[in-house]
Amino acid sequence: MTENVLLQVQDLHATVEGREVLRGVDLTVRAGEVHAIMGPNGSGKSTLAQVLAGHPAYTVTAGRVLYEGKDLFGMPPEERAREGVFLAFQYPVAIRGITNAYFLRSAVNAIRKHRGQEELGPVEFMDALEAKLEVIGWDSSYLTRPVNDGFSGGEKKRNEILQLAVLDPKLAILDETDSGLDIDALKTVAQTVDKLRRPDNATILVTHYYRILTHIAPDVVHVLAGGRIVKSGGKELALELEEKGYDWLREEATVA
Amino acid sequence: MSSGIEAQVLQPYKYGFVTDIESETVPPGLSEDVIRLISQKKGEPSWMLDWRLKAYRNWLKMPEPHWANVQYGPIDYQAISYYAAPKQRPKLDSLEQVDPKLLETFEKLGIPIEERKRLAGVAVDAVFDSVSVATTFREELKKHGVIFCAISEAIREYPELVQQYLGSVVPYNDNFFAALNSAVFTDGSFVYVPKGVRCPLELSTYFRINAESTGQFERTLIIADAGSYVSYLEGCSAPVRDQNQLHAAVVELVALDHASIKYSTIQNWYPGDEEGRGGIYNFVTKRGACRGRSSKISWTQVETGSAITWKYPGCILQGDDSIGEFYSVAVTNHRQQADTGTKMIHMGKNTRSTIVSKGISAGRGQNTYRGLVKILKGAEQARNYSQCDSMLIGDQCGAHTFPYIDVRNSTAIMEHEASTSKIGEDQIFYAKQRGLSPEDAVSMIVNGFCKEVFKELPMEFAVEAQRLLGISLEGSVG
Numbered sequence: 001m002t003e004n005v006l007l008q009v010q011d012l013h014a015t016v017e018g019r020e021v022l023r024g025v026d027l028t029v030r031a032g033e034v035h036a037i038m039g040p041n042g043s044g045k046s047t048l049a050q051v052l053a054g055h056p057a058y059t060v061t062a063g064r065v066l067y068e069g070k071d072l073f074g075m076p077p078e079e080r081a082r083e084g085v086f087l088a089f090q091y092p093v094a095i096r097g098i099t100n101a102y103f104l105r106s107a108v109n110a111i112r113k114h115r116g117q118e119e120l121g122p123v124e125f126m127d128a129l130e131a132k133l134e135v136i137g138w139d140s141s142y143l144t145r146p147v148n149d150g151f152s153g154g155e156k157k158r159n160e161i162l163q164l165a166v167l168d169p170k171l172a173i174l175d176e177t178d179s180g181l182d183i184d185a186l187k188t189v190a191q192t193v194d195k196l197r198r199p200d201n202a203t204i205l206v207t208h209y210y211r212i213l214t215h216i217a218p219d220v221v222h223v224l225a226g227g228r229i230v231k232s233g234g235k236e237l238a239l240e241l242e243e244k245g246y247d248w249l250r251e252e253a254t255v256a
Numbered sequence: 257m258s259s260g261i262e263a264q265v266l267q268p269y270k271y272g273f274v275t276d277i278e279s280e281t282v283p284p285g286l287s288e289d290v291i292r293l294i295s296q297k298k299g300e301p302s303w304m305l306d307w308r309l310k311a312y313r314n315w316l317k318m319p320e321p322h323w324a325n326v327q328y329g330p331i332d333y334q335a336i337s338y339y340a341a342p343k344q345r346p347k348l349d350s351l352e353q354v355d356p357k358l359l360e361t362f363e364k365l366g367i368p369i370e371e372r373k374r375l376a377g378v379a380v381d382a383v384f385d386s387v388s389v390a391t392t393f394r395e396e397l398k399k400h401g402v403i404f405c406a407i408s409e410a411i412r413e414y415p416e417l418v419q420q421y422l423g424s425v426v427p428y429n430d431n432f433f434a435a436l437n438s439a440v441f442t443d444g445s446f447v448y449v450p451k452g453v454r455c456p457l458e459l460s461t462y463f464r465i466n467a468e469s470t471g472q473f474e475r476t477l478i479i480a481d482a483g484s485y486v487s488y489l490e491g492c493s494a495p496v497r498d499q500n501q502l503h504a505a506v507v508e509l510v511a512l513d514h515a516s517i518k519y520s521t522i523q524n525w526y527p528g529d530e531e532g533r534g535g536i537y538n539f540v541t542k543r544g545a546c547r548g549r550s551s552k553i554s555w556t557q558v559e560t561g562s563a564i565t566w567k568y569p570g571c572i573l574q575g576d577d578s579i580g581e582f583y584s585v586a587v588t589n590h591r592q593q594a595d596t597g598t599k600m601i602h603m604g605k606n607t608r609s610t611i612v613s614k615g616i617s618a619g620r621g622q623n624t625y626r627g628l629v630k631i632l633k634g635a636e637q638a639r640n641y642s643q644c645d646s647m648l649i650g651d652q653c654g655a656h657t658f659p660y661i662d663v664r665n666s667t668a669i670m671e672h673e674a675s676t677s678k679i680g681e682d683q684i685f686y687a688k689q690r691g692l693s694p695e696d697a698v699s700m701i702v703n704g705f706c707k708e709v710f711k712e713l714p715m716e717f718a719v720e721a722q723r724l725l726g727i728s729l730e731g732s733v734g
């Protein structure tokens with residue numbers, strides 16, 4: 001079983017601003033799987049995502065994470081990205097004066113260079129990009145706009161998915177990418193993610209809603225509460241949460 | 257905790273090397289005799305010598321200015337050598353005649369002249385240690401009647417033009433450094449674009465300071481006659497030196513009726529080391545006169561080098577409906593200091609000026625924007641738009657803004673916007689999460705910040721500017 005393990009999180013503790021937010025997270029993600037992580041506001045879902053990506057505001061105080069068997073924290077954020085870790089941000093960042101196309105090409109080329117592949121010129125890249133654009137239902141006008149600058153909330157989320165589709169990572173962590181999307185956009189995003197599913201990659205889907213899980217069937221659903229994964233189950237767990245909320249779990253956790 | 261934005265590995269200046277072409281150097285020191293010697297070496301007419309001496313005598317009476325927001329030790333003007341020239345032949349018809357070592361030097365700087373020449377059709381007047389050693393595309397320019405030559409040559413060949421315009425925008429007694437320049441300038445460029453001619457090539461000069469302790473006193477004069485257009489590119493780099501080098505250039509531009517001059521600068525002289533040792537003192541006077549109706553002068557500068565920059569390219573908007581523009585990016589890293597900005601003097605009716613200034617400070621760099629917009633009584637309906645943005649990288653650097661506004665006509669419309677921001681850790685992280693190196697992330701964000709200025713640069717210059725920006729900020733973010 002360990003053969004296919006892409007990500008192994010063991011007893012992970014992390015603090016932000018001196019406060020412990022992650023208090024012993026254990027999580028194993030195998031290639032080919034989709035894991036959903038749900039949980040109350042402020043429970044540490046984004047923190048987990050940011051820690052995996054290497055945001056400098058978070059400090060790991062205990063535990064370890066193996067990615068493809070290697071120590072994830074031994075790699076700086078850009079190397080994690082080049083090795084196939086992708087985070088779709090809950091709050092995507094705007095970069096003034098830099099077009100989406102240029103940003104994307106820089107990212108693609110950074111990764112290609114890392115793999116020893118030749119870098120792509122603007123023209124070749126555009127050709128490759130056209131197809132991806134179609135998938136998420138965008139016209140090329142979005143490519144010449146500055147990265148996320150002036151984008152609506154939903155557009156920013158879609159832009160994350162465009163980047164996901166273009167970069168085609170091994171491990172995608174989607175932090176509430178389904179929040180703020182209209183019904184059609186949600187469907188497009190979900191379908192895109194579903195299409196990218198392969199036996200050799202995996203997705204961690206942080207979400208508050210059952211709806212997206214009807215498009216992307218998760219293999220496992222986890223509940224993160226108080227900085228720990230307090231319950232894991234199948235797709236039906238998400239439905240149960242949708243009906244009952246999280247309170248019953250808190251009680252269960254304190255009893256246990 | 258936030259390990260992020262702090263100076264870490266510092267990048268040594270990449271263009272530090274010395275070319276060992278024999279220099280013919282006048283011993284250090286300044287006196288009327290030295291000025292006579294310079295004038296004689298250049299084969300100048302007597303009116304030129306007289307002008308130099310007048311400037312010198314004025315300079316002796318002037319105090320060195322210290323109002324700028326920069327700090328440096330006293331300059332010993334007697335320790336400077338005021339003339340250096342490569343020893344070989346003065347006249348060259350083609351690049352093949354140029355000392356191969358010189359060409360190699362340019363290549364090391366990433367300025368393959370020949371390549372450039374072919375690809376972009378740029379006429380390059382390479383100024384090496386104060387003397388022009390290569391002039392290309394002369395013939396092509398000649399066909400259009402455009403004069404593009406070393407100023408010393410212009411003084412000999414086109415004395416009427418030089419005498420009429422030299423000092424007409426920046427008088428010999430304008431300020432301390434301009435007076436010094438007027439007394440001792442050894443070279444620089446001269447451009448004359450005749451009536452109605454659109455100069456077919458972008459004119460480009462690469463300056464380089466090479467011989468030890470040789471101050472550079474370039475003098476550039478560009479005249480755009482009625483209805484003409486010219487774009488001039490100036491770019492520089494200097495080798496590593498352990499001692500400060502003074503550069504006090506003067507640039508004068510004159511635009512007559514409906515004429516337009518675009519002057520673009522990339523300044524990348526040795527900035528000194530991390531502790532502020534060495535580096536160029538760049539004390540420059542640049543000014544353009546929009547003398548004619550509907551004339552236009554546009555300054556674009558990307559200042560990444562020098563230990564100290566003291567520079568205010570300005571426009572005197574004399575002609576009605578004339579336009580002045582100033583687009584600037586100034587970067588200070590380590591211990592660099594820049595005090596730069598512009599002066600827009602509105603005299604004519606309906607004159608318009610635009611100022612866009614982007615200051616970037618990293619390390620312990622200090623960056624000051626100093627600008628004056630002056631609307632005189634007769635300048636009916638004058639308009640100015642100013643935008644000054646500062647970006648801070650790290651917390652040991654500084655940004656300062658001093659916008660002076662002097663309006664004497666109530667019909668004037670003035671707009672001023674200013675902002676100061678820290679480079680965002682979240683932006684850098686976002687880019688790194690997509691695989692970009694910290695250097696590329698910073699460089700990209702800063703380039704985005706400077707976009708409004710870069711888009712004013714000629715294409716290939718813009719590419720170079722972006723690269724330079726990356727180099728000069730390398731190591732500024734962890």
Ligand SMILES: Nc1ncnc2c1ncn2[C@@H]1O[C@H](COP(=O)(O)OP(=O)(O)OP(=O)(O)O)[C@@H](O)[C@H]1O
Nearest residue numbers: 016017021039040041042043044045046047048057
């Ligand atoms: N950069 C930060 N600075 C200060 N506090 C932070 C930071 N990031 C997270 N926290 C705090 O850590 C806790 C966990 O936040 P986190 O963003 O991980 O929650 P979440 O589970 O993603 O919540 P939501 O469902 O609302 O997105 C919260 O109390 C939050 O205020």
Ligand SMILES: [Mg+2]
Nearest residue numbers: 045046047090
């Ligand atoms: Mg969150």
